[in-house]
Amino acid sequence: MLSQGSYKGKGKARSAPYSTEHDERMWTDIYEPTTEAELAVHKRKVEDVRRWLQEAFEGGPSGALKKYRVRDWVSPSGTAKTTTIRVLARDMGFEIMEWRNAVSEGFDTNRSFTDGADASRAWNFDPATEAPFSKFEAFLHRASSCQNLFTSRAGSSSKSQPARHIILLEDLPNILHPGTQAQFHAAIQGLVASSVSNPPVPIVIVISDAGVRGEAGDDRMGARAKASEGVVDVRTALPRDLLGGPYVTQIGFNPIAPTLLTKALQGLLTTHFGGSSQQPPSREMLDAVVESANGDIRSAIMALQFACVVQMVQQGKNKKGSNKGKGKSAVLEAVTRREQSLVLFHLLGKVLYNKRKSDPPSSSATAKDIQKEKAIDVKLKDPPKLPPWFSEHERRTSRVDVDMLYADSPIDSSLFSLYVHQNYPQFTDGVEECEGVADWLSWVDSSGGDAWYQANPHCFHLLALGTLHSLPSPIMRRNQKILKPSFFECLQKEKTAWEGVRDTRGWALGDSIKQGQRRTGWSHADVILELGGVLRARDAVRVTASLPRPPTSHRSFSSLRFVFGTQFGDGLVLDEKEVNPPVEHEEEEEILAARKDVETEGGWLDSDAIEEF
Amino acid sequence: MxxxxxxxxxxxxxxxxxxxxxxxxxxxxxxxxxxxxxxxxxxxxxxxxxxxxxxxxxxxxxxxxxxxxxxxxxxxxxxxxxxxxxxxxxxxxxxxxxxxxxxxxxxxxxxxxxxxxxxxxxxxxxxxxxxxxxxxxxxxxxxxxxxxxxxxxxxxxxxxxxxxxxxxxxxxxxxxxxxxxxxVAAPSFEEMETVLNYVAKRAPFTLPPEAAKKIIDDSGGNLRKAILVLEALKMQSPDLSGPLAIAKPDWETYCHKVADLIVSEQTPARVMEVRAKFYELLSHCIPPTVILKVGHYRLFEFPHLIFE
Incomplete structure (x- = not known):
């Protein structure tokens, strides 16, 4: 076993035959890759990261780029972002200084990659004296400007140059809070602007891409008042000018490809089962796990471990072949089912391509696909014949199981309806069919009240079924591209335009009220609809003292040029790889906050960083 | 001022x-x-x-x-x-x-x-x-x-x-x-003329009757709009003589063009295009009711739609 040496060894020694396997940690921790070859990440990506790190330390080929560098890493969870950096850290011989929010967690010595005291260190400061954010600031400052005292002493004998280290920010402070966010931005900016220490300390920020949050309904209602961003993404994590600036590099990781994932899992299994008499899980089990993981290697390994654990118990209990087979499939079901979620792209494809029983297979379908479709068709029952006066509603049975869609949907129904609304016209053959879908969309929107508790609970079903019913079948293939809703872009523009309206209204009302003179109010609508001509005329004439210029922001609403062709939605094609899970961040935050409270209360006792020395 | x-x-x-x-x-x-x-x-x-x-x-x-x-x-x-x-x-x-x-x-x-x-x-x-x-x-x-x-x-x-x-x-x-x-009913033509002349007298300048007529016809009984148009016109051409062209506000022209788009072709592709235009209007804060109203009035101007 890879990590037996550093493992605490508290695992209960059992008399069971496979006691050696009873390492209580997760396989993800035990078998964390230690060399570059073991990484399941694409070689080129690793190379990218390595090059970046080299440049950051040595100032690039020309030596001129020696400056603080911030690197941003955005990708879905479980794509081995952190692992890559750790592996490279070992490889290239630098240390990682990592920030952790949780105070009580302190120092984790049990990480498998740690072979001594000098690898990763969580810096913690006394919780009683410093506010969480100032702690973070202090960490950032000290980590970037000071050498690590303990390590340089410990490692100085072997190293000729001063120890290199990077700052790894994975557990960011709560940047969803605007105040904290501003502080965070200021801290990062200050760091970038400050002078370079020797050796330079690059900062690596790892962000798991949570996708866009599905709260279209909410936004619409509070369109004017609300500007909150619910998601941690690059834009919230780093200030905009930095993102575009020379100091920040962004590297995105794709979900891990199935082939790589399979290879990695197989390697893991051979290591795990190599020395024991245990049967490794079957090939199809492995395939199912890989398929369900959606490129998330962490979840794949977890699922695999879970599957193996249950299997072992089963084997121990009975040896009867028939029972075992049955149990296996049940396990497989339980293991893979939970994790399986449809990627948004496929969800939309399922609804919009409207496949029905005995559709001719598509030209690109493989023999396997055709087989699969036939198997589905056999299970589908034909609908009862409708009476003649309903004949226009006659459809063949749909291959789409709406209940399953609902269960697996990564987005909520309001976001789903936005996507359907954006994309349906491409899939229709005439306006009549458009009308059908539009009808259903309106119907879904108007059923139920404005408030969330009045919402129609059957929105998703109504929408999916209505769309399926109204779309033609089979769908003409004409290279449709699934677009992202332009609604959000529009909303953003509208927000800026409203600011312009408010400014202009203030200008129209403004000065006279200061003089205490009576002036009847301009409503927003008056300003928008009637003031345009005067505004343009005022812009055109030369400025005189008697004619104050209206605020320039008025153009955001008053000037509207008609251009043929579409302006919204161009080039916003939804990518197959984009996963878009609806994450209720507010709730999550609350839980997180609550947890943090608990942790701070009890924290900072035995897992202190000093403990080791 | x-x-x-x-x-x-x-x-x-x-x-x-x-x-x-x-x-x-x-x-x-x-x-x-x-x-x-x-x-x-x-x-x-x-x-x-x-x-x-x-x-x-x-x-x-x-x-x-x-x-x-x-x-x-x-x-x-x-x-x-x-x-x-x-x-x-x-x-x-x-x-x-x-x-x-x-x-x-x-x-x-x-x-x-x-x-x-x-x-x-x-x-x-x-x-x-x-x-x-x-x-x-x-x-x-x-x-x-x-x-x-x-x-x-x-x-x-x-x-x-x-x-x-x-x-x-x-x-x-x-x-x-x-x-x-x-x-409070909308003012009649004569009432609006009185008001416009009063404004012109206070400004002060003389308002040619043709210009007044044109402005009032354009305003549709909205006195505020009439006075705003008058002010804009006066700023653009200080003597207010000759043929006056009252420019419609951008949003109105836009709504009309959208209606024309709707009439000229009915295909799913056009549905997408028209929707994009509506989004554009909405993103300029034009109230949705106004968009629908103005668009519909424009549709009524196509006689073959009415008699069908």
Whole structure:
């Protein structure tokens, strides 16, 4: 076993035959890759990261780029972002200084990659004296400007140059809070602007891409008042000018490809089962796990471990072949089912391509696909014949199981309806069919009240079924591209335009009220609809003292040029790889906050960083 | 320099240019000492707010024109802060509930309660009550209207409410029945001509009758629009002679072009295109009702659609 040496060894020694396997940690921790070859990440990506790190330390080929560098890493969870950096850290011989929010967690010595005291260190400061954010600031400052005292002493004998280290920010402070966010931005900016220490300390920020949050309904209602961003993404994590600036590099990781994932899992299994008499899980089990993981290697390994654990118990209990087979499939079901979620792209494809029983297979379908479709068709029952006066509603049975869609949907129904609304016209053959879908969309929107508790609970079903019913079948293939809703872009523009309206209204009302003179109010609508001509005329004439210029922001609403062709939605094609899970961040935050409270209360006792020395 | 609409706005009931009957009634109401809650309604640009302002002056005297702007903070039920600008004098207070968005009920309740519970302390004040002007009352939510209804009864002794709305159809019946309804109709052609000439005289310049006719025809009974157009035209071509081209506002032209798009072709691709145009309109804050209305009127101009 890879990590037996550093493992605490508290695992209960059992008399069971496979006691050696009873390492209580997760396989993800035990078998964390230690060399570059073991990484399941694409070689080129690793190379990218390595090059970046080299440049950051040595100032690039020309030596001129020696400056603080911030690197941003955005990708879905479980794509081995952190692992890559750790592996490279070992490889290239630098240390990682990592920030952790949780105070009580302190120092984790049990990480498998740690072979001594000098690898990763969580810096913690006394919780009683410093506010969480100032702690973070202090960490950032000290980590970037000071050498690590303990390590340089410990490692100085072997190293000729001063120890290199990077700052790894994975557990960011709560940047969803605007105040904290501003502080965070200021801290990062200050760091970038400050002078370079020797050796330079690059900062690596790892962000798991949570996708866009599905709260279209909410936004619409509070369109004017609300500007909150619910998601941690690059834009919230780093200030905009930095993102575009020379100091920040962004590297995105794709979900891990199935082939790589399979290879990695197989390697893991051979290591795990190599020395024991245990049967490794079957090939199809492995395939199912890989398929369900959606490129998330962490979840794949977890699922695999879970599957193996249950299997072992089963084997121990009975040896009867028939029972075992049955149990296996049940396990497989339980293991893979939970994790399986449809990627948004496929969800939309399922609804919009409207496949029905005995559709001719598509030209690109493989023999396997055709087989699969036939198997589905056999299970589908034909609908009862409708009476003649309903004949226009006659459809063949749909291959789409709406209940399953609902269960697996990564987005909520309001976001789903936005996507359907954006994309349906491409899939229709005439306006009549458009009308059908539009009808259903309106119907879904108007059923139920404005408030969330009045919402129609059957929105998703109504929408999916209505769309399926109204779309033609089979769908003409004409290279449709699934677009992202332009609604959000529009909303953003509208927000800026409203600011312009408010400014202009203030200008129209403004000065006279200061003089205490009576002036009847301009409503927003008056300003928008009637003031345009005067505004343009005022812009055109030369400025005189008697004619104050209206605020320039008025153009955001008053000037509207008609251009043929579409302006919204161009080039916003939804990518197959984009996963878009609806994450209720507010709730999550609350839980997180609550947890943090608990942790701070009890924290900072035995897992202190000093403990080791 | 302020806009002409504001600068030359009549400030007392006697100076109003049209609807003399209405002015006389308002005057006697203000003098009677038994001033009711009121609801002014009529098309936009007819002079509702001007009349309200004049009535207030008649009621309280010139002190009502000493305005100040207060920024007030209200707490929504979910403890969110709402900042709202409130225009007020010693005698009245003016609110536009649509600024509070979804939380207009909270704002209305808080504000009215506060006003209702303070007595007029100025002994020289002409009236015992304070006036509350609610602009755009037809955009009040149901909740807010219900809240308003109870307050109107309860605090009649030291508060009067003056509502201002485009139409009464979106106000609930109990509110309508508690108010004295005042319809301010759009001015006629001759009345508008008088006003435009009055503005021209004050500006001062001479307004050629053809220009006046053109402006009035274009305005559709909206006096504010007419005066704004006049000001814009005057700025562009100072002598106002020769053929005048009144440019339609951008959004209107845009709506018309969208309607033309709809008529010229009906395909799914066109559906996408038209939708993109609607998004563009919405993102310029054009109210959806206006978009639909203007678009439909344009559609009616295509005769083959009507006779089909």
């Amino acid at each position: 302020a806009l002409w609409v504001d600068e030359f706005r009549p400030r007392s009931l006697d100076n109003l240019h049209y609807h003399e009957g209405l002015s006389a009634r308002l005057k006697s109401l203000a003098a009677s000492g038994d001033f009711p809650h009121m609801l002014f309604y009529g098309p936009s640009g007819a002079g509702k707010k001007t009349r309200i302002a004049c009535t207030l002056r008649e009621l309280f005297g010139p002190g009502v024109e000493k305005l100040k702007i207060d920024q007030r903070v209200f707490l929504s039920p979910s403890k969110r802060k709402l900042e709202i600008n409130i225009v007020q004098s010693n005698f009245h207070i003016e609110i536009t509930p649509s600024e509070a968005g979804n939380y207009d009920r909270v704002v209305i309740q808080e504000l009215l309660k506060e006003i209702a519970q303070t007595q007029q302390v100025d002994l020289n004040a002409k009236q015992r009550f304070k006036a509350v002007i609610i602009n755009e009352a037809d955009s009040l939510s149901r909740d807010a209207q219900a809240a308003l209804r109870r307050t109107m009864e309860k605090y009649m002794s030291n508060m009067r409410i003056i509502l201002c709305a485009n139409s009464t159809s979106r106000l609930i019946a109990p509110i309508k029945s508690r108010c004295l309804l005042m319809r």
